[in-house]
Amino acid sequence: MQGFTYVKDVAKAGEGSLVNVRGWVYRKRVTGGKIFIVIRDSTGVIQAVVSRDNESVFKKAEQLNIESSLIATGYVRKEPRAPGGFEIQVTDIPWSFVGWQFPINEDAAKADSEYLLDMRHLWVRSRRMQAVLKIRSTIFGAIHEWFRSNGYYEVQAPMFITSAVEGGSTLFEVNYFGEKAYLTQSSQFYLEALIFSLEKVYTIAPSFRAEKSRTRRHLTEFWHAEAEVAWAGLEDMFTVTENLISHIVKRVLESNLEDLSLLGRKTEPLENVKPPFPRVPYDEAINILNKKGFNLKWGDDIGADEERVLTLEFTQPIHLHHFPENVKAFYHRNDPSKPSTTLSVDVLAPEGYGEVVGGGERIYDYDELINKIKRFNLNPEDYQWYIDLRKYGSVPHAGFGLGVDRLVMWICGLDHIRDALPFPRDMRRLKP
Structure with a gap:
């Protein structure tokens, strides 16, 4: 693997390919010993999955907030339930910037247009x-x-x-x-x-x-x-x-x-x-x-x-x-x-x-x-x-x-x- 793959090109890389994606945390949820992170970049969104079995990477993923930036390395896998029908099985997060808690949530986005203009x-x-x-x-x-x-x-x-x-x-x-x-x-x-x-x-x-x-x-x-x-x-x-x-x-x-x-x-x-x-x-x-x-x-x-x-x-x-x-x-x-x-x-x-x-x-x-x-x-x-x-x-x-x-x-x-x-x-x- 060389360089980085834009989110829109992950599916083109093909199932089983090793990719390196960089972007920001768009959504995050923890369930059943896994962390599901939706990563966004300028081209779209892709789901990345981190397993508790990979303890060091799991701890890094736990710290990430909405809009934290990261680089994620992993293998492409077909997953019909994921955005775009593919996801990344993460093997490493070689770089991340956690940052502060992001001040905009879904409720604020729906409720207050003036707040969104301020932000x-x-x-x-x-x-x-x-x-x-x-x-x-x-x-x-x-x-x-x-x-x-x-x-x-x-x-x-x-x-x-x-x-x-x-x-x-x-x-x-x-x-x-x-x-x-x-x-x-x-x-x-x-x-x-x-x-x-x-x-x-x-x-x-x-x-x-x-x-x-x-x-x-x-x-x-x-x-x-x-x-x-x-x-x-x-x-x-x-x-x-x-x-x-x-x-x-x-x-x-x-x-x-x-x-x-x-x-x-x-x-x-x-x-x-x-x-x-x-x-x-x-x-x-x-x-x-x-x-x-x-x-x-x-x-x-x-x-x-x-x-x-x-x-x-x-x-x-x-x-x-x-x-x-x-x-x-x-x-x-x-x-x-x-x-x-x-x-x-x-x-x-x-x-x-x-x-x-x-x-x-x-x-x-x-x-x-x-x-x-x-x-x-x-x-x-x-x-x-x-x-x-x-x-x-x-x-x-x-x-x-x-x-x-x-x-x-x-x-x-x-x-x-x-x-x-x-x-x-x-x-x-x-x-x-």
């Missing part, structure tokens, strides 16, 4: 969190894969900014060597600058919103996958977003079925995710919602409650498009054929999850942008360099931002966005 640095070891993190890794990888295979260049933008992208009320102000600055709400403006060099660009980076919100889908710090494309319009954004999301879901179904199962996530809704997505104009959405008991008038925003009801009408994500001017940011281009509306789109995830993408066409004409900034009672001087882009070789262009944490939440079937990432930040939580 998040330890709760990330749970199999449930491990499954979410594996799916999350697949999602990030699939985003990069799709963009790069479709001719996009990955770029980076600064986290310190001097003006708002999504409205001044949600800016985090910081002292930047005596000058007032803010944490970025979005990399969009910088990506727009870069399309004049690279044409198709994307980034995956944190964004920050000082939203005093306690809903199940809001964070103050979240991961943002953003893209901007030269020579593109609203129709292109329909195609790009539905193909990107479909690709991500496909990769998760290919790579993470076991993790989805551990989370209790039904895969049928994910299997429905294929382009094209239904397109629902804002006007039509208002009619649907009012028939469902809402009392919305044209020009009202469609919030989380409305999105939940609307998405339950569909089995796929939907493109909700052509929002009124007043409910979208100033940089959205108005539709020349219906100037009261914008060439904008939100992608809403089904099953009540709601918005995961916001995007559309950007204003590319200098005078049009100046006029709209003033209509929104903003100061053009605050956006000088952004406006400057419209002076030199401006072109029609479009883009979007995808909230990766919201996407993880939906794909995993989670109840709260805080469970979609390892260390969440919201208005009440700054640690761990």
Whole structure:
């Protein structure tokens, strides 16, 4: 025997093989002169059995707590009652770290979500969190894969900014060597600058919103996958977003079925995710919602409650498009054929999850942008360099931002966005 065997590969080693496994104690029980230890590593769990006949090893095993770390050596044996159908008959524990009594038990895990948030640095070891993190890794990888295979260049933008992208009320102000600055709400403006060099660009980076919100889908710090494309319009954004999301879901179904199962996530809704997505104009959405008991008038925003009801009408994500001017940011281009509306789109995830993408066409004409900034009672001087882009070789262009944490939440079937990432930040939580 050489090296170490990951838990997932123990069965492949074959019955009677001598293996060396390293990991952490997930479960432990003593019965009938034997200690049964379920060992976990990053790949799964395996049952290890220590017999009292092997006195020195038995004493080592007796000392182990939940989450003690160890290396176990032993022979592989078929055991239908064990997780995965195999176990290890332990002959030696050449190394272990017993540590303190682990502070999280099953009762605490079920009873107190705030306690688990306080103990998040330890709760990330749970199999449930491990499954979410594996799916999350697949999602990030699939985003990069799709963009790069479709001719996009990955770029980076600064986290310190001097003006708002999504409205001044949600800016985090910081002292930047005596000058007032803010944490970025979005990399969009910088990506727009870069399309004049690279044409198709994307980034995956944190964004920050000082939203005093306690809903199940809001964070103050979240991961943002953003893209901007030269020579593109609203129709292109329909195609790009539905193909990107479909690709991500496909990769998760290919790579993470076991993790989805551990989370209790039904895969049928994910299997429905294929382009094209239904397109629902804002006007039509208002009619649907009012028939469902809402009392919305044209020009009202469609919030989380409305999105939940609307998405339950569909089995796929939907493109909700052509929002009124007043409910979208100033940089959205108005539709020349219906100037009261914008060439904008939100992608809403089904099953009540709601918005995961916001995007559309950007204003590319200098005078049009100046006029709209003033209509929104903003100061053009605050956006000088952004406006400057419209002076030199401006072109029609479009883009979007995808909230990766919201996407993880939906794909995993989670109840709260805080469970979609390892260390969440919201208005009440700054640690761990």
